[in-house]
Amino acid sequence: MTVSFDVNGRKVTVDPAARTTLADCLRHDVGMTGTHVGCEHGVCGACTVIVNGEAVRSCLMLAVQADGAKITTIEGIGAGEELSPLQLAFKKHHGLQCGFCTPGMLTTLHALLSQEPDADEERIRDVLSGNICRCTGYIPIIEAAMEAREAYRAKAGES
Protein backbone atom coordinates (compact mmCIF):
# COMPACT_ATOMS: atom_id res chain seq x y z
CA MET A 1 0.00 0.00 0.00
CA THR A 2 1.62 3.26 -1.07
CA VAL A 3 1.72 5.83 1.69
CA SER A 4 3.16 9.34 1.64
CA PHE A 5 3.93 11.47 4.63
CA ASP A 6 6.20 14.23 5.75
CA VAL A 7 8.93 13.19 8.19
CA ASN A 8 10.85 16.04 9.80
CA GLY A 9 10.13 18.28 6.84
CA ARG A 10 11.06 15.68 4.20
CA LYS A 11 8.41 14.10 2.00
CA VAL A 12 8.67 10.32 1.87
CA THR A 13 6.72 7.68 -0.01
CA VAL A 14 6.83 4.12 1.26
CA ASP A 15 5.06 0.85 0.55
CA PRO A 16 4.41 -0.88 3.89
CA ALA A 17 2.27 -3.97 4.43
CA ALA A 18 -1.06 -3.19 6.14
CA ARG A 19 0.16 -4.72 9.40
CA THR A 20 3.32 -2.58 9.57
CA THR A 21 3.19 -0.19 12.50
CA LEU A 22 4.26 3.40 12.03
CA ALA A 23 7.20 2.65 14.38
CA ASP A 24 8.49 -0.20 12.22
CA CYS A 25 7.87 1.76 9.04
CA LEU A 26 9.93 4.70 10.32
CA ARG A 27 12.75 2.39 11.40
CA HIS A 28 12.86 -0.07 8.51
CA ASP A 29 11.37 1.71 5.51
CA VAL A 30 12.39 5.29 6.21
CA GLY A 31 15.63 4.28 7.92
CA MET A 32 15.15 6.46 10.97
CA THR A 33 16.09 4.27 13.89
CA GLY A 34 15.89 6.96 16.53
CA THR A 35 12.32 5.91 17.31
CA HIS A 36 12.66 3.03 19.77
CA VAL A 37 10.39 0.03 20.04
CA GLY A 38 10.06 -1.36 23.55
CA CYS A 39 6.89 -3.19 24.43
CA GLU A 40 5.00 -3.03 21.10
CA HIS A 41 1.68 -2.83 22.92
CA GLY A 42 1.34 0.69 24.13
CA VAL A 43 2.62 0.65 27.70
CA CYS A 44 6.19 1.99 27.61
CA GLY A 45 6.11 5.16 25.51
CA ALA A 46 9.56 4.60 23.92
CA CYS A 47 8.05 4.73 20.43
CA THR A 48 6.38 8.15 20.84
CA VAL A 49 6.47 10.37 17.75
CA ILE A 50 4.59 13.57 16.96
CA VAL A 51 1.84 13.23 14.36
CA ASN A 52 0.18 16.47 13.22
CA GLY A 53 1.39 18.18 16.37
CA GLU A 54 0.26 15.51 18.82
CA ALA A 55 2.37 12.97 20.67
CA VAL A 56 1.22 9.44 19.84
CA ARG A 57 2.49 5.92 20.32
CA SER A 58 3.81 4.82 16.93
CA CYS A 59 3.51 1.12 17.86
CA LEU A 60 -0.28 1.61 18.16
CA MET A 61 -0.69 3.29 14.80
CA LEU A 62 -0.47 1.61 11.42
CA ALA A 63 1.83 3.16 8.85
CA VAL A 64 -1.10 3.27 6.43
CA GLN A 65 -3.00 5.41 8.94
CA ALA A 66 -0.28 8.05 8.73
CA ASP A 67 -0.93 8.72 5.04
CA GLY A 68 -0.79 12.48 4.49
CA ALA A 69 0.40 13.21 8.04
CA LYS A 70 3.15 15.50 9.22
CA ILE A 71 5.44 13.50 11.47
CA THR A 72 8.21 14.65 13.78
CA THR A 73 10.58 12.02 15.17
CA ILE A 74 13.48 12.40 17.57
CA GLU A 75 15.70 13.09 14.55
CA GLY A 76 13.66 16.23 13.92
CA ILE A 77 13.79 17.73 17.42
CA GLY A 78 17.18 19.44 17.06
CA ALA A 79 18.65 21.17 14.02
CA GLY A 80 21.00 18.67 12.41
CA GLU A 81 23.90 18.04 14.82
CA GLU A 82 22.83 20.95 16.97
CA LEU A 83 20.93 19.98 20.10
CA SER A 84 17.66 21.70 20.95
CA PRO A 85 17.26 23.48 24.32
CA LEU A 86 15.28 20.46 25.56
CA GLN A 87 18.06 18.08 24.55
CA LEU A 88 20.69 20.33 26.14
CA ALA A 89 18.68 20.37 29.37
CA PHE A 90 18.57 16.56 29.37
CA LYS A 91 22.35 16.51 28.93
CA LYS A 92 22.93 19.03 31.69
CA HIS A 93 20.63 17.31 34.21
CA HIS A 94 21.63 13.74 33.31
CA GLY A 95 18.09 13.04 32.11
CA LEU A 96 19.29 9.83 30.47
CA GLN A 97 21.54 6.88 31.18
CA CYS A 98 21.09 4.02 28.73
CA GLY A 99 19.04 6.28 26.46
CA PHE A 100 16.43 3.74 25.44
CA CYS A 101 13.47 5.74 26.71
CA THR A 102 14.96 9.09 25.69
CA PRO A 103 13.48 9.52 22.19
CA GLY A 104 9.99 8.97 23.64
CA MET A 105 10.65 11.31 26.57
CA LEU A 106 11.90 14.05 24.27
CA THR A 107 9.14 13.78 21.66
CA THR A 108 6.48 13.69 24.38
CA LEU A 109 7.91 16.73 26.12
CA HIS A 110 8.45 18.56 22.83
CA ALA A 111 4.77 18.11 21.92
CA LEU A 112 3.63 19.08 25.40
CA LEU A 113 5.80 22.16 25.83
CA SER A 114 5.10 23.39 22.29
CA GLN A 115 1.38 23.35 23.14
CA GLU A 116 1.62 24.20 26.83
CA PRO A 117 4.84 26.11 27.52
CA ASP A 118 3.52 26.96 30.98
CA ALA A 119 2.87 23.35 32.02
CA ASP A 120 3.65 23.05 35.73
CA GLU A 121 5.53 20.22 37.39
CA GLU A 122 2.31 18.38 38.21
CA ARG A 123 1.24 18.48 34.55
CA ILE A 124 4.68 17.36 33.36
CA ARG A 125 4.64 14.44 35.80
CA ASP A 126 1.14 13.47 34.70
CA VAL A 127 2.10 13.51 31.02
CA LEU A 128 5.33 11.57 31.61
CA SER A 129 3.40 8.86 33.47
CA GLY A 130 2.99 7.35 30.00
CA ASN A 131 6.75 6.93 29.52
CA ILE A 132 8.71 4.31 31.40
CA CYS A 133 12.38 4.81 32.28
CA ARG A 134 14.29 2.00 33.95
CA CYS A 135 17.45 3.99 34.66
CA THR A 136 17.10 7.55 35.84
CA GLY A 137 14.45 7.46 38.53
CA TYR A 138 12.67 10.26 36.59
CA ILE A 139 13.78 13.15 38.80
CA PRO A 140 16.51 14.43 36.46
CA ILE A 141 14.05 14.13 33.57
CA ILE A 142 11.53 16.34 35.36
CA GLU A 143 14.29 18.82 36.22
CA ALA A 144 15.37 18.98 32.59
CA ALA A 145 11.79 19.49 31.42
CA MET A 146 11.26 22.29 33.93
CA GLU A 147 14.38 24.05 32.76
CA ALA A 148 13.55 23.65 29.06
CA ARG A 149 10.19 25.40 29.51
CA GLU A 150 11.94 28.75 29.34
CA ALA A 151 12.99 28.16 25.72
CA TYR A 152 9.46 27.09 24.72
CA ARG A 153 7.99 30.14 26.44
CA ALA A 154 10.37 32.41 24.61
CA LYS A 155 9.44 30.73 21.33
CA ALA A 156 5.71 31.05 22.08
CA GLY A 157 6.30 34.73 22.86
CA GLU A 158 7.93 35.33 19.47
CA SER A 159 5.07 33.99 17.38
Add this chain to the structure above:
Amino acid sequence: MKLPTFDYHAPTSLAEAVALLAASEGSARPIAGGQSLMPVMAFRLAQPSALVDLRHVPGLDSIEVLAKEVKIGAMVRWRMIEESRELARVVPVLAAAMEHVAHYQIRNRGTVGGSLAHADPAAEFPALAVACDAVIDVVGSKGARAIKAADLFTGALETCLADDEIITAVRVPVWPKRRRWGFQEFARRRGDFAIAGIVAFYDLDQQGLITQAHIGVFGATDIPRRLPNAEAALNGQEPSEALFETVGDVASGEVNPQSDIHASRDYRRSLVGTLTKRALAQAAK
Protein backbone atom coordinates in the same frame (compact mmCIF):
# COMPACT_ATOMS: atom_id res chain seq x y z
CA MET B 1 4.75 -8.97 19.11
CA LYS B 2 4.36 -7.97 15.47
CA LEU B 3 0.77 -7.87 14.27
CA PRO B 4 -0.84 -10.74 12.38
CA THR B 5 -1.64 -10.04 8.72
CA PHE B 6 -4.93 -8.45 7.64
CA ASP B 7 -6.40 -6.41 4.83
CA TYR B 8 -6.95 -2.71 5.36
CA HIS B 9 -9.82 -0.55 4.16
CA ALA B 10 -10.43 3.14 4.74
CA PRO B 11 -13.98 3.72 3.48
CA THR B 12 -15.26 7.26 3.03
CA SER B 13 -18.87 6.68 4.04
CA LEU B 14 -20.69 4.94 6.84
CA ALA B 15 -22.67 2.82 4.39
CA GLU B 16 -19.48 1.58 2.78
CA ALA B 17 -17.97 0.77 6.18
CA VAL B 18 -21.05 -1.21 7.20
CA ALA B 19 -21.06 -3.04 3.85
CA LEU B 20 -17.41 -4.04 4.28
CA LEU B 21 -18.12 -5.41 7.77
CA ALA B 22 -21.26 -7.19 6.62
CA ALA B 23 -19.48 -8.79 3.63
CA SER B 24 -16.78 -10.20 5.93
CA GLU B 25 -19.36 -12.16 7.94
CA GLY B 26 -17.86 -11.19 11.26
CA SER B 27 -14.19 -11.65 10.39
CA ALA B 28 -13.41 -7.94 9.86
CA ARG B 29 -13.32 -5.31 12.62
CA PRO B 30 -13.65 -1.56 12.68
CA ILE B 31 -10.59 0.34 13.89
CA ALA B 32 -10.91 3.75 15.51
CA GLY B 33 -8.00 4.97 17.65
CA GLY B 34 -6.42 1.52 17.70
CA GLN B 35 -5.37 1.99 21.33
CA SER B 36 -7.11 -1.21 22.41
CA LEU B 37 -7.37 -3.14 19.16
CA MET B 38 -3.67 -2.88 18.26
CA PRO B 39 -2.51 -4.38 21.62
CA VAL B 40 -5.27 -7.01 21.36
CA MET B 41 -3.94 -8.01 17.92
CA ALA B 42 -0.33 -7.90 19.11
CA PHE B 43 -1.28 -10.44 21.78
CA ARG B 44 -3.21 -12.50 19.19
CA LEU B 45 -6.38 -12.13 21.24
CA ALA B 46 -7.98 -11.09 17.95
CA GLN B 47 -6.92 -11.87 14.39
CA PRO B 48 -9.35 -10.00 12.16
CA SER B 49 -9.23 -10.76 8.42
CA ALA B 50 -9.50 -7.05 7.68
CA LEU B 51 -9.60 -3.70 9.45
CA VAL B 52 -12.19 -1.16 8.45
CA ASP B 53 -10.72 2.20 9.45
CA LEU B 54 -13.32 4.79 10.45
CA ARG B 55 -10.97 7.77 10.09
CA HIS B 56 -12.39 8.97 6.74
CA VAL B 57 -16.04 8.36 7.63
CA PRO B 58 -17.53 11.86 7.90
CA GLY B 59 -19.64 13.19 10.75
CA LEU B 60 -18.32 11.06 13.60
CA ASP B 61 -15.88 13.40 15.29
CA SER B 62 -17.79 16.33 16.74
CA ILE B 63 -19.31 17.27 20.09
CA GLU B 64 -22.71 18.92 19.67
CA VAL B 65 -24.47 20.50 22.62
CA LEU B 66 -28.23 20.52 22.02
CA ALA B 67 -30.99 21.78 24.30
CA LYS B 68 -31.59 18.54 26.21
CA GLU B 69 -28.63 16.39 25.32
CA VAL B 70 -25.07 16.45 24.19
CA LYS B 71 -24.16 14.31 21.22
CA ILE B 72 -20.61 13.02 21.23
CA GLY B 73 -19.47 11.45 17.95
CA ALA B 74 -17.95 7.97 18.09
CA MET B 75 -14.60 9.21 16.74
CA VAL B 76 -14.27 11.97 19.35
CA ARG B 77 -10.94 11.43 21.08
CA TRP B 78 -10.33 11.67 24.85
CA ARG B 79 -8.27 14.80 24.27
CA MET B 80 -11.28 16.59 22.77
CA ILE B 81 -13.45 15.72 25.77
CA GLU B 82 -10.71 16.90 28.11
CA GLU B 83 -10.53 20.25 26.32
CA SER B 84 -14.17 20.96 25.44
CA ARG B 85 -15.33 23.93 27.51
CA GLU B 86 -18.91 23.47 26.36
CA LEU B 87 -18.99 19.86 27.45
CA ALA B 88 -17.50 20.80 30.82
CA ARG B 89 -20.39 23.21 31.25
CA VAL B 90 -23.23 20.79 30.48
CA VAL B 91 -21.90 17.47 31.87
CA PRO B 92 -18.85 18.40 33.96
CA VAL B 93 -18.03 14.90 35.17
CA LEU B 94 -17.02 13.74 31.67
CA ALA B 95 -14.10 16.10 31.23
CA ALA B 96 -13.06 15.72 34.86
CA ALA B 97 -12.83 11.93 34.56
CA MET B 98 -10.52 12.06 31.52
CA GLU B 99 -7.36 12.54 33.53
CA HIS B 100 -7.86 8.96 34.71
CA VAL B 101 -8.08 7.52 31.20
CA ALA B 102 -4.75 6.03 30.10
CA HIS B 103 -1.90 8.42 29.29
CA TYR B 104 -1.35 11.65 27.36
CA GLN B 105 -0.30 9.97 24.09
CA ILE B 106 -3.14 7.44 24.27
CA ARG B 107 -5.68 10.18 24.96
CA ASN B 108 -4.60 11.79 21.69
CA ARG B 109 -5.85 8.72 19.77
CA GLY B 110 -8.37 6.76 21.86
CA THR B 111 -12.03 7.33 21.04
CA VAL B 112 -15.41 7.22 22.72
CA GLY B 113 -16.82 4.66 20.26
CA GLY B 114 -13.80 2.39 20.57
CA SER B 115 -14.00 2.42 24.35
CA LEU B 116 -17.72 1.59 24.37
CA ALA B 117 -17.27 -1.22 21.82
CA HIS B 118 -14.21 -2.61 23.61
CA ALA B 119 -16.25 -2.77 26.85
CA ASP B 120 -13.40 -3.08 29.29
CA PRO B 121 -15.04 -3.49 32.73
CA ALA B 122 -12.39 -1.21 34.26
CA ALA B 123 -12.69 1.58 31.70
CA GLU B 124 -14.04 4.97 32.73
CA PHE B 125 -16.18 6.01 29.79
CA PRO B 126 -18.52 3.00 29.67
CA ALA B 127 -19.27 3.59 33.36
CA LEU B 128 -19.86 7.30 32.78
CA ALA B 129 -22.26 6.45 29.95
CA VAL B 130 -24.21 4.02 32.15
CA ALA B 131 -24.29 6.33 35.18
CA CYS B 132 -25.40 9.29 33.03
CA ASP B 133 -28.23 7.31 31.33
CA ALA B 134 -26.62 7.81 27.93
CA VAL B 135 -27.98 6.37 24.70
CA ILE B 136 -25.68 4.82 22.08
CA ASP B 137 -26.54 5.31 18.39
CA VAL B 138 -25.47 2.49 16.09
CA VAL B 139 -25.85 1.72 12.40
CA GLY B 140 -25.63 -1.74 10.85
CA SER B 141 -26.74 -3.60 7.75
CA LYS B 142 -30.22 -3.97 9.27
CA GLY B 143 -30.52 -0.23 9.86
CA ALA B 144 -30.05 2.17 12.74
CA ARG B 145 -30.96 1.69 16.40
CA ALA B 146 -30.47 3.44 19.72
CA ILE B 147 -29.27 1.35 22.66
CA LYS B 148 -29.44 2.40 26.30
CA ALA B 149 -25.89 2.37 27.67
CA ALA B 150 -27.04 0.03 30.43
CA ASP B 151 -28.14 -2.50 27.78
CA LEU B 152 -25.00 -2.26 25.63
CA PHE B 153 -22.71 -4.25 27.91
CA THR B 154 -23.38 -7.97 28.20
CA GLY B 155 -20.17 -9.11 29.89
CA ALA B 156 -16.48 -8.29 30.25
CA LEU B 157 -15.33 -7.19 26.76
CA GLU B 158 -18.75 -8.12 25.37
CA THR B 159 -21.55 -6.00 23.97
CA CYS B 160 -24.88 -6.59 22.24
CA LEU B 161 -23.53 -5.07 19.00
CA ALA B 162 -23.86 -7.18 15.86
CA ASP B 163 -20.64 -7.79 13.90
CA ASP B 164 -21.61 -5.25 11.25
CA GLU B 165 -22.86 -2.57 13.64
CA ILE B 166 -20.88 0.64 14.04
CA ILE B 167 -21.34 3.05 16.93
CA THR B 168 -21.90 6.53 15.50
CA ALA B 169 -22.50 8.61 18.63
CA VAL B 170 -23.34 8.62 22.31
CA ARG B 171 -26.03 10.97 23.55
CA VAL B 172 -25.85 12.16 27.15
CA PRO B 173 -28.67 14.13 28.82
CA VAL B 174 -27.62 17.67 29.75
CA TRP B 175 -27.36 18.13 33.50
CA PRO B 176 -29.49 20.51 35.53
CA LYS B 177 -27.50 23.40 36.97
CA ARG B 178 -26.12 22.88 40.46
CA ARG B 179 -26.07 19.09 40.17
CA ARG B 180 -23.66 17.68 42.77
CA TRP B 181 -21.11 15.15 41.55
CA GLY B 182 -17.99 13.21 42.45
CA PHE B 183 -15.67 10.89 40.52
CA GLN B 184 -13.23 8.63 42.31
CA GLU B 185 -11.09 5.76 41.19
CA PHE B 186 -8.19 3.78 42.51
CA ALA B 187 -5.40 2.43 40.32
CA ARG B 188 -1.93 1.41 41.42
CA ARG B 189 -0.19 3.74 38.99
CA ARG B 190 -1.31 6.83 37.16
CA GLY B 191 -3.09 5.96 33.90
CA ASP B 192 -3.59 2.30 34.75
CA PHE B 193 -7.00 0.71 34.46
CA ALA B 194 -8.96 1.15 37.68
CA ILE B 195 -9.07 -1.54 40.34
CA ALA B 196 -12.38 0.06 41.20
CA GLY B 197 -14.07 3.36 40.46
CA ILE B 198 -17.25 5.25 41.34
CA VAL B 199 -19.14 8.01 39.60
CA ALA B 200 -21.81 9.59 41.79
CA PHE B 201 -24.18 12.51 41.37
CA TYR B 202 -27.46 13.85 42.73
CA ASP B 203 -29.66 16.96 42.85
CA LEU B 204 -31.07 18.75 45.89
CA ASP B 205 -34.79 19.56 46.05
CA GLN B 206 -36.23 22.72 47.58
CA GLN B 207 -36.02 21.25 51.07
CA GLY B 208 -32.39 20.42 50.52
CA LEU B 209 -33.06 16.70 50.24
CA ILE B 210 -31.32 14.41 47.75
CA THR B 211 -33.16 13.46 44.57
CA GLN B 212 -32.07 11.79 41.35
CA ALA B 213 -29.20 9.93 43.03
CA HIS B 214 -27.02 8.10 40.52
CA ILE B 215 -24.13 5.87 41.51
CA GLY B 216 -22.18 3.97 38.87
CA VAL B 217 -19.42 1.44 39.55
CA PHE B 218 -16.62 0.10 37.35
CA GLY B 219 -13.60 -2.11 37.81
CA ALA B 220 -15.24 -4.14 40.55
CA THR B 221 -17.97 -5.67 38.41
CA ASP B 222 -17.81 -7.48 35.07
CA ILE B 223 -19.89 -4.74 33.45
CA PRO B 224 -20.28 -1.12 34.51
CA ARG B 225 -23.59 -0.65 36.28
CA ARG B 226 -25.59 1.52 38.64
CA LEU B 227 -26.12 0.59 42.28
CA PRO B 228 -29.88 0.91 42.90
CA ASN B 229 -29.79 0.06 46.63
CA ALA B 230 -27.16 2.68 47.35
CA GLU B 231 -29.09 5.20 45.23
CA ALA B 232 -32.31 4.42 47.14
CA ALA B 233 -30.49 4.94 50.42
CA LEU B 234 -29.54 8.44 49.28
CA ASN B 235 -32.81 9.65 47.79
CA GLY B 236 -34.99 11.73 50.13
CA GLN B 237 -32.21 12.17 52.67
CA GLU B 238 -30.28 15.20 53.76
CA PRO B 239 -26.58 15.01 52.76
CA SER B 240 -24.34 14.28 55.74
CA GLU B 241 -21.15 12.43 56.51
CA ALA B 242 -23.09 9.82 58.44
CA LEU B 243 -25.42 9.22 55.49
CA PHE B 244 -22.47 8.84 53.11
CA GLU B 245 -20.90 6.28 55.48
CA THR B 246 -24.08 4.22 55.43
CA VAL B 247 -24.46 4.50 51.67
CA GLY B 248 -20.83 3.42 51.20
CA ASP B 249 -21.59 0.27 53.16
CA VAL B 250 -24.69 -0.38 51.08
CA ALA B 251 -22.65 0.05 47.88
CA SER B 252 -20.02 -2.34 49.18
CA GLY B 253 -22.66 -4.96 49.84
CA GLU B 254 -24.17 -4.46 46.41
CA VAL B 255 -21.14 -5.62 44.38
CA ASN B 256 -19.76 -9.09 44.02
CA PRO B 257 -16.25 -8.58 42.64
CA GLN B 258 -13.86 -11.22 41.33
CA SER B 259 -10.37 -11.80 42.65
CA ASP B 260 -7.57 -11.45 40.12
CA ILE B 261 -3.85 -10.66 40.09
CA HIS B 262 -4.57 -6.98 40.68
CA ALA B 263 -6.75 -7.27 43.77
CA SER B 264 -8.73 -9.71 45.86
CA ARG B 265 -12.48 -9.81 46.00
CA ASP B 266 -12.64 -8.48 49.55
CA TYR B 267 -10.24 -5.67 48.78
CA ARG B 268 -12.28 -4.57 45.78
CA ARG B 269 -15.51 -4.74 47.74
CA SER B 270 -14.08 -2.62 50.51
CA LEU B 271 -12.69 -0.19 47.93
CA VAL B 272 -16.16 0.28 46.42
CA GLY B 273 -17.42 1.40 49.85
CA THR B 274 -14.52 3.77 50.41
CA LEU B 275 -14.70 5.28 46.93
CA THR B 276 -18.47 5.75 47.22
CA LYS B 277 -18.02 7.68 50.46
CA ARG B 278 -15.27 9.78 48.91
CA ALA B 279 -17.26 10.49 45.75
CA LEU B 280 -20.28 11.59 47.81
CA ALA B 281 -18.11 13.75 50.05
CA GLN B 282 -16.61 15.31 46.91
CA ALA B 283 -20.13 15.92 45.59
CA ALA B 284 -21.25 17.61 48.80
CA LYS B 285 -18.33 20.05 48.91
